[in-house]
Amino acid sequence: MTEPSARPTRAQQRRQSEERILTAARRIFAELGYDRTTIRAVASAAGVDAGLVMHYFGSKDLLFARSTEVPADELPGGTSDEVAEALLRSLGRRLADEPTASLAVLRSTLTNADAADRYRAAGAPQLNQLTEAIPTPDADLRASLLSAIVHGVIAERYLLRLTNLADASPEQIIDLLRPCFQSLATPPPTP
């Protein structure tokens, strides 16, 4: 009698609603940024009442925090060349999918101080890994520049929508960027 799709249990229903709200929130935060996004709009997009969003997530800030939790993209260690290549692949991946979640973070990071803090914290491990793989005294600066390039390309493609960048294929982009990344990741040839 208990058909699998018969009627969801209460817990299931709650999880379902939370998920719908989070999905809607991610989309709208990504489109509009933190400030222009309203709880009412998120609730309406999720087909629920604004009060429910408050009930589940406590506040707009907390909803935003939950919406923009990003599982850090693991970067395997290795030589500087390998890490550069891994970073390129990671960029390629982020250019290939529709980066809704990533966009919400990026867009809001630039207007919301808390978001910036969380983003910095979330990116720190990856940045450290990068730093450790680069065998120069200025490794930390080099790693930061690599990170800046990655973010710059993503921002320019999806936020500014520079047409050349928005239309190019991920492969083309990472191929052009490869020498760039290598020059930053590997020490200058000292003959």
Add this chain to the structure above:
Amino acid sequence: MTEPSARPTRAQQRRQSEERILTAARRIFAELGYDRTTIRAVASAAGVDAGLVMHYFGSKDLLFARSTEVPADELPGGTSDEVAEALLRSLGRRLADEPTASLAVLRSTLTNADAADRYRAAGAPQLNQLTEAIPTPDADLRASLLSAIVHGVIAERYLLRLTNLADASPEQIIDLLRPCFQSLATPPPTP
């Protein structure tokens, strides 16, 4: 008798007030972005009433547009190497001064569609110049990537405030970026 600083004429006073408002607006837009900036805050920072801001600029949008008018940084033509070097110098300059105006644009570009349009339009000539100097079929994409890197570095330094990047000297940054820029600006060596 007409001491130069005796009493400003009416036109002078108006220009002075407009300038104070614009200066305050640029600073606050840069700090807070478009949405979080209120006309009242700008007016208060400029020592005038909010109504006056409306009176002079018509609306918040128009005030923003006037605040973020940026004289395009002229990029001299030349060989791809020369243009790459010129772009590096331009970046160095933007890293050296406190880039209030530039920041207001950048920060707001990422949340305000109109600002993005204007920014794209304002950057187009520079981008074209860059494209024409690069002697490859994919020159436009290369130029866009260069632009993305410039913006990425500025954003990461001033918006995200990645400490490594925020503390580094402009010279150090552009030295590290030089091979990067060259690899994008010049065609791959085809032996």
Add this chain to the structure above:
DNA sequence: GCCGTCGGTCAACGGCCGTAGAATGACCAC
């Protein structure tokens, strides 16, 4: 010297937003 012009202020309105809290009604443990 008079009066229109104009820089500047003030108070107010309508709207939207985040948030709180009461109300409702279906589910589930006992």
Add this chain to the structure above:
DNA sequence: GTGGTCATTCTACGGCCGTTGACCGACGGC
């Protein structure tokens, strides 16, 4: 079956914001 739990909604409040229009008072052309 009964009572409580819980998902969900409804209504409302207080605040801030962009914008308006009336108002004031000093300047400057005539």
